[in-house]
Amino acid sequence: xxxxxxxxxxxxxxxxxxxxxxxxxxxxDFWLAPRGLGSPVDxxxxxxxxxxxxxxxxxxxxxxxxxxxxxxxxxxxxQREMIRSSRRLPxxxxxxxxxxxxxxxxxxxxxxxxxxxxxxxxxxLEIGRSTENRPLYVLKFSTGGSNRPAVWxxxxxxxxxxxxxxxxxxxxxxxxxxxxxxEGVASILDTMxxxxxxxxxxxxxxYTHSTNRMWRKTRSKxxxxxxxxxxxxxxxxxxFGGSGASGNSCTETYHGPYPNSEPEVKSIVDFxxxxxxxxxxxxxxxxxxxxxxxxxxxxxxxxDQQELHELSAKAVAALSSLYGTKYKYGSIITTIYKASGGTxxxxxxxxxxxxxxxxxxxxxRYGFLLPAKQIVPTAEETWLALKVIMEHARxxxx
Amino acid sequence: xxxxxxxxxLQFSTEDYRTGENAGSCLATVLYPRKKSPPVVSIKCSHxxxxxxxxxxxxxxxxxxxxQSKPITGSxxxxxxxxxxxxxxxxxxxxxxxxxxxxxxxSTEDLGYFLAQVKSVKQWMRKDDFIEFDYxxxxxxxxxxxxxxxxxRLTWLPGHPLREKHFCAPQNHGLEEGSGxxxxxxxxxxxxxxxxx
Numbered sequence: 001x002x003x004x005x006x007x008x009x010x011x012x013x014x015x016x017x018x019x020x021x022x023x024x025x026x027x028x029d030f031w032l033a034p035r036g037l038g039s040p041v042d043x044x045x046x047x048x049x050x051x052x053x054x055x056x057x058x059x060x061x062x063x064x065x066x067x068x069x070x071x072x073x074x075x076x077x078x079q080r081e082m083i084r085s086s087r088r089l090p091x092x093x094x095x096x097x098x099x100x101x102x103x104x105x106x107x108x109x110x111x112x113x114x115x116x117x118x119x120x121x122x123x124x125l126e127i128g129r130s131t132e133n134r135p136l137y138v139l140k141f142s143t144g145g146s147n148r149p150a151v152w153x154x155x156x157x158x159x160x161x162x163x164x165x166x167x168x169x170x171x172x173x174x175x176x177x178x179x180x181x182x183e184g185v186a187s188i189l190d191t192m193x194x195x196x197x198x199x200x201x202x203x204x205x206x207y208t209h210s211t212n213r214m215w216r217k218t219r220s221k222x223x224x225x226x227x228x229x230x231x232x233x234x235x236x237x238x239x240f241g242g243s244g245a246s247g248n249s250c251t252e253t254y255h256g257p258y259p260n261s262e263p264e265v266k267s268i269v270d271f272x273x274x275x276x277x278x279x280x281x282x283x284x285x286x287x288x289x290x291x292x293x294x295x296x297x298x299x300x301x302x303x304d305q306q307e308l309h310e311l312s313a314k315a316v317a318a319l320s321s322l323y324g325t326k327y328k329y330g331s332i333i334t335t336i337y338k339a340s341g342g343t344x345x346x347x348x349x350x351x352x353x354x355x356x357x358x359x360x361x362x363x364x365r366y367g368f369l370l371p372a373k374q375i376v377p378t379a380e381e382t383w384l385a386l387k388v389i390m391e392h393a394r395x396x397x398x
Numbered sequence: 399x400x401x402x403x404x405x406x407x408l409q410f411s412t413e414d415y416r417t418g419e420n421a422g423s424c425l426a427t428v429l430y431p432r433k434k435s436p437p438v439v440s441i442k443c444s445h446x447x448x449x450x451x452x453x454x455x456x457x458x459x460x461x462x463x464x465x466q467s468k469p470i471t472g473s474x475x476x477x478x479x480x481x482x483x484x485x486x487x488x489x490x491x492x493x494x495x496x497x498x499x500x501x502x503x504x505s506t507e508d509l510g511y512f513l514a515q516v517k518s519v520k521q522w523m524r525k526d527d528f529i530e531f532d533y534x535x536x537x538x539x540x541x542x543x544x545x546x547x548x549x550x551r552l553t554w555l556p557g558h559p560l561r562e563k564h565f566c567a568p569q570n571h572g573l574e575e576g577s578g579x580x581x582x583x584x585x586x587x588x589x590x591x592x593x594x595x
Contacts, residue, residue: 101479162478213478214514214536214545231543252543337541364512365415367538371480 002050003031003068006041006057016060017041026053042067093117098170098379100372101162104134104206107199110169111137118176121189127197128267131220134202136267141175141194149397150193151280151390152272157232157264157343158216159204161286163360163370163378168198168284170379171386188390192279195271201232201264214368216252218262225249230256233285235265238345239297244338255341268343272350280354280393281347282386287367288336288359289327291316291385294348296332296339304353305331311354311392315385322381325361332357354393358382403431404507412443415494422446430507437507456556463488463529469521470531476515489519489531496552496562497535504537504546504566514538514545528555537566544569 008014017034020026020043029044045053057064068074090096093113102110115122121141128136142148155168175194178184185194199205203219217229227250234245237259241247245255260266272278293308295301302308312329319327332339336359344355361370361378370378399405406428412421424443431438447455463470472486475493482490493516501511517534524530533550548566 208478213474216543246542252545253541339541364538366476366480367512367514369476369478369480369515371476374480 001044001046001071002066003042003044003071004053004057004064005067006043006062006064007039008034008037008041008062010037012060013062016057016062020053020056028053044068044071093173093176096169096173098166098173099376101166101375102169103209104199104202107165107169108135108137111139111172111198114139114172114176118179121176121179122172125195127271128263130201130203130264131218131262132203132206134206136197136202136264137199138195138197138271139172141179141189141196143179143189145191145193147275147277148191148193149277149279149393150195150275151188151282151393152195152197152278153282153284153386154197154200154268154343155284156198156205157200157283158285159201159208160214160216160368161360162208162368163286163375164284165199165205166372166375167360167379167382168196170376171383172196172198174379174383185387185390188387188394192390192394194390195278197268200268203264204229217254218264220256220262222249222257222261224257225254227254230254230262232262232265233283233343234339234341235259235262236269236341236343236346238342238349239295239340242297242340244297244340253339259341269346272347272352278347278352279397280356280389281344281352282356282358282389283343284358284360284382286360286370287362287364289325289361289363290335290357290359291319291327291329292332292335292344292357292359293329294331294342294345294355296336296342297345299333301331302348308354308356311389312356314392315356315388318388319381319385322384323377325381353398354389356389358385399429401432403429405429416491420446434506453556459488459491460529460554460556463521466521469523471518471520472516473518474515475519486519489521490516492529492531492552492554492560493519493533493535493550495560496531496533496550496564497537497548499560499562500535500548500550500564500566501537509542510540511546512538512540517547528553 006017008017014034014037020028021030026049027046028049031044032040032042034041093110096110111124115124121143123140125138125140126135127138130136156165175185179186179189201218204215204217207215207219217231219228220230221228231253234253234255240259241255246253248254256262260269291312293312316327316329319325328335332342344357348355360382361374408426408428411423413419414421422443422445424441426439426441429438470489472489475486475490476482494513497513505511514536517536520532522530522532530553533552535548535550537546537548539546546566548564550562550564552560552562554560
């Protein structure tokens, strides 16, 4: 269907238009009926009548313009927009739905709202750009000081692990709430800063929404690689390229052409080195319900093995205390499998003693497709474990 | 066991997949010979449910499926958000059972699996009393982290063991995303095609 506009400039033209109104079989729909000279007349013309109507107008020398080339197209676009806006961005972090999974845009909007609502506590840092040029944002929670000892938490490094980004959003809000109520991590914030990267792999995350829910890696294309993407948890410079990663670009554990080839990884490496005062580093994954410390690339135990093992026991006990969720813990290589080029192996070797990886819920029943109603319980219990780790770091400064 | 392989002694408890209720415990030994062949398993389990209870539940499930007026079809179970439509639960339950057979056959001392998602299900109506489903399932392989796509044809009648035939897509390390150097959507397309071969 098209919508035609005629502006009658003579009585004959006006008459022609009025005639059209009488021709019922044409099924014309006058959005603007003929009123007088100079007043536009808008007519929605169904497809079968287009030819005769245009012929009638042209034969009478009545000029017209096509206002809308295709009404259906407009309707379809409106429909799409309505669906989009029914996921309307909330107006504040109080109306944000923490019990649902969100898109990248929604999470980035959340971050901006959180900063806007708490400018004295939260700031947003851009630490780099992804392969597809998406900004890599880190939220900084700080009550002041200058380059205070800090805790780093990242979620979503593997994009299909959706409960982790969702938990990261919840953590961000929780930190702000605790601070406002002077409880929980408020005391940690007296002496330490917290850095939180919620969407560590935004290209992968966007891809899980648009194309493949099970995408894990980044979306980089390296010359010489047939396939897309590098496993960002095999791309760190710790035992890089050793067994526990794959050299085949078409596999899920492809380590990449060289360490830190991925901007998502390199930006964190640069940040950590430049900061120089990070005391605890936690990288969050799903699923399996595990708390892990280094190493993954070698069976050699870390020098701080005993302390990390005992701390893990405490953290896991705190986690389980909430809903009874059972976690196992230990070094990566003894608890899960050999993995080289992993995040926390690198951070530990940089001197960040309290380097941990979580594998959140569940143990395989839903796996990556964890029902949204488990987001908040998962975030709540994990937060208890994170607090144990942060408090220990604060009380055992090194 | 020197010059032979590895023997594992296992003690584990089981849960009802739907309800999470305790379903009994098992003691097992699994012997993996050095040469790659299926392991030798001996297993003994205690069940919390008796035969009658199990039979009753099987019949309820069976009736639920038979009562549908149209053949059951569906895709992405659970969906991206972890939801399973109630109407598709029975089909999903049978997929879980059938997939366990595939996973049992494929797993080795170094490779394990989880059912990641039922990509599609289509019911085939039969003249006899058997229920028949065609599935595409995604298996999450550990520790490789790969998603393996398998086509599974399953038949069942209460009182009879579940029967399944399957074919899992070979790991195309290089073929699936051959056009991946092109636009992002082309890579996406070939991946989807690969998953549904």
